[in-house]
Amino acid sequence: MNLEQFKQDVLTGLSQNPKQLPSKYFYDKRGDELFVQIMNMPEYYLTRAEMEIFQQQSYEIISSFNIQKGEEIEVVELGAGDGTKTIHLLFELIRFRVTFKYIPIDISSNALNGLEHRMKEEIPNLSINTLQGDYFQMLNDLKKSPNRKIILFLGSNIGNMSDEQAKSFIASLSQNLNPGDKLVLGVDLIKEKEIVLPAYNDAAGITRDFNLNLLERINRELKANFDLAHFVHDPEYTESEGIAKSFLKSTKRQVVKIESIEKSFVFEENERIHTEISRKYNDQILANIIGKSPLEVQDCFTDQKSLFGDYIINR
Numbered sequence: 001m002n003l004e005q006f007k008q009d010v011l012t013g014l015s016q017n018p019k020q021l022p023s024k025y026f027y028d029k030r031g032d033e034l035f036v037q038i039m040n041m042p043e044y045y046l047t048r049a050e051m052e053i054f055q056q057q058s059y060e061i062i063s064s065f066n067i068q069k070g071e072e073i074e075v076v077e078l079g080a081g082d083g084t085k086t087i088h089l090l091f092e093l094i095r096f097r098v099t100f101k102y103i104p105i106d107i108s109s110n111a112l113n114g115l116e117h118r119m120k121e122e123i124p125n126l127s128i129n130t131l132q133g134d135y136f137q138m139l140n141d142l143k144k145s146p147n148r149k150i151i152l153f154l155g156s157n158i159g160n161m162s163d164e165q166a167k168s169f170i171a172s173l174s175q176n177l178n179p180g181d182k183l184v185l186g187v188d189l190i191k192e193k194e195i196v197l198p199a200y201n202d203a204a205g206i207t208r209d210f211n212l213n214l215l216e217r218i219n220r221e222l223k224a225n226f227d228l229a230h231f232v233h234d235p236e237y238t239e240s241e242g243i244a245k246s247f248l249k250s251t252k253r254q255v256v257k258i259e260s261i262e263k264s265f266v267f268e269e270n271e272r273i274h275t276e277i278s279r280k281y282n283d284q285i286l287a288n289i290i291g292k293s294p295l296e297v298q299d300c301f302t303d304q305k306s307l308f309g310d311y312i313i314n315r
């Protein structure tokens with residue numbers, strides 16, 4: 001992570017009214033660890049629901065790819081993850097004797113190395129080609145390949161984007177695909193507050209620690225003096241909007257100094273910093289995101305409780 005960019009983003013975000021910080025900065029070493037804990041907590045249904053889809057419907061998912069006899073494909077995953085969902089899909093491709101290459105793309109070479117190691121343990125003769133770098137840069141390089149590509153963007157990772165950001169992401173993605181390529185897009189589905197809000201406000205306080213860790217990171221990396229005892233985790237969700245939002249709320253009037261940018265920021269009592277959005281989807285919202293791009297929805301696989309959806313989208 002680039003320190004100058006981090007300084008700039010913190011300065012810009014905290015100078016705004018209302019204050020905000022980009023959620024991508026959650027993921028330092030501690031943040032990565034806390035996110036693994038989040039995925040394992042009882043309230044965070046997303047990971048289990050998508051896992052169920054891949055465990056139970058990988059055959060139907062690969063059938064939707066319409067792979068021809070003798071066709072070679074490339075399975076390109078955006079964001080390395082831990083591979084535990086993807087492996088079900090790869091096992092199914094192997095069972096049907098499909099020739100494929102697995103190409104995970106991530107900005108973290110650490111994450112890629114871990115993933116490659118685990119995948120090779122499960123599938124010793126797996127043809128895997130990890131790519132470290134920017135998604136679109138890498139996809140552009142892959143565009144030359146004559147083989148059809150299946151792009152995986154799982155885990156509701158698109159959820160952290162605003163609808164505008166998601167639209168431009170989908171537009172850039174489609175520009176880097178060839179006709180016939182497909183996208184498997186994993187999204188959390190809109191549902192009642194009683195289920196969604198606890199996923200972002202767990203009883204054990206792991207999500208609170210995850211959110212507050214952002215301030216700890218700023219303290220450490222930008223020499224700031226946020227007093228974590230005077231900020232609280234403050235999430236909200238309304239089903240009509242379909243967006244879970246996380247905030248850090250100042251419990252008193254306080255001034256925070258950030259030495260490395262030579263700036264101080266005043267926080268009023270109950271003033272909030274907006275730290276994350278987690279967009280939930282349905283067919284209409286996805287249709288709006290896809291808009292006039294040359295993509296079209298083919299199918300959607302959901303878990304038995306319809307908590308989560310994996311959309312099959314055609315280029």
Ligand code: AVJ
Nearest residue numbers: 038155156157159160207278
């Ligand atoms: C990694 C974006 C899917 O929004 O559900 C989990 C991140 N933040 N708990 C999500 C997250 C707080 C997560 N995504």
